[in-house]
Amino acid sequence: MNINLLFWILILLASIWAAHWGSDKLAEPLNKLRQQWGLTEAAGAAFVALATASPEIGTNTASAIQGLSDIGLGNLLGSNIVSVPAIVTVAYFAAQKNSQNKSDNFSQPLKIKLEALTVQTIPYLLIIGLAALLTIPKPWRGLQPIDGWLMLVAYFIYLAQAIIRNQQKGTKVNWKTEEIIVAIAGILALIIGAYFTVTATEKIVSILGIAKLVGGLFITSTLSIVPEVFATWSVAKSGQFTAATTSVIADNTATMTLAFFPLALVNLPVENIKLYSVNLFFVALLGIFYSLFIYFGKPKYSFSFKEVLVLNSIYVIYLLVMIFDILR
Template identity: 55%
Template sequence: MLRKQWGLTASAGAAFLAIVTASPEVAINIASAARDVSGIGLGNLLGSNIISIPLMVTIAYFASRKQFKNNKEHQEHRDKNILALNKRSVAVLSLPYLGIIALVAILTLPKPWRGLQPIDGWIMLGAYIAFLAHAIVKGKQKGKNVEWNKRQVWLSIAGAIAIATGALFIVKATENIVSVLGISEIVGGLFITGIMTTAPEIFKTWSVVKGGEVTAGTTSVIADNAVTMTLAFFPLALVTTPIEDFQLYWVNLAFVGLMPLLYSLFIHQSKEQHGFTHWQIFAFDAAYIVYLMVMVFFVLKLF
């Protein structure tokens, strides 16, 4: 409703909607920092950003198989097995997000300033403000009249309270599981917390795409990840989070960057129609499987 009221395009609206849908990651990292288990937050930061693009693109593809009324163009996309997207989403969302990942790498990988420090947090907060401003400026149109009611306002407030409460319980649950299994906090964050926090994004992607807004529903995952890498980065940096396993960190950060890189390359691969074919969506899923294999056999060396 705010997107329509403020006259934001689908891509710009996705950047705005991400403030809500990525809030679980932010809340979890605040809770992790407050409970002195910032390793869980760091794992959540990386893990959620790796799995989210393959997962949301796949969900969006299946949700878009629905036939929309009076939309011949979408019917053509269905017949060609294409998840069609507006090419603006690359300039507005995915390229700036790649810039954010590059900035994180510059701030945290070099040995002299390795780790997440308070100054890094303030820099990433500024990066998010720039990302949001760029998305809104690039996608501003004339707004429409929107009527609000008290029920919608109260539902929003209740949702915010539920997210904050859920974040605390997720962090506590991860702490307990990590303790029982004898694994590190960051591994718990990668494969427990990071996966759990995708639930709101799954619901949003499915419902928005099924509602006919394919570009907004599919591209919003990029905006979600940008919020996670900036706003969710901030609380961990304020409490100074060290990188104890450098190999695990850089491998995961590399796959965080690989996913939007594939997104940008695939969306422009077809000259006739911007978007993803079913084979490209399979490639996203295959990339995540490769990530799991690298983690299991080469980084964690479980076998």
């Protein structure tokens, strides 16, 4: 095996482990911070997203600076597609572990609060619509600086409404110095581990000679959500089901805006409009089904096992479309 390839594979494994360790240290601090500030679980998820979305933001910034924006664009789109079925699935099975009825496996719905729809999902769908409006029509096709600034403004509007809406009176919590240090170390480990997970993947793609856009869509994006998967498992097992499940929407919102920004600043053209449109369509489709399952699912405001399977089936359809149509 190529020595360089082996080296970056080892870096990749070490980075994933670091991200896993860091995410385990965030579940309790997240709950305490939410209680202290009087934030709902859905609003609290927006803060975790600043950490979990850091690999996409960092990768896209590096891609723009190095003139490798195709990797960043693939990473942005791919991570917003694979993350929805992955995170909901992980949160669902973590909820089964947390269930009081241990003998009734896979039948307990993943119950979440309505705020997951109103605070997180609806704003996310509006942001996807804005991205499509700014980048697909022929007169202004592609990512341009003005698009980046508009998406940045959209993110801060989203963050503000997540914090302000349904805010309650905070409760006093006790913070220990050791607990704070461990939490900070966890965040740093999560960010550093996530960044090097993506960096190592980029090196592996280069060594294997895979197209940059394809590498961004399927390798970089998939591995960049690994820290979020670990964090979701930890948060859901602690009983914070709404925070765990909405973290994917908060993360995707940050990716679609903050990770969009550096690519737009360097005037990234959309050369393959069919590939771009199909990927953005599946980003929106998964977000729409996520919303529908929350509001119309049975029982209401939850995900059942069948609905989890549907989200995963949509991702399988996406892969088939990409393999047998777009990439061919």
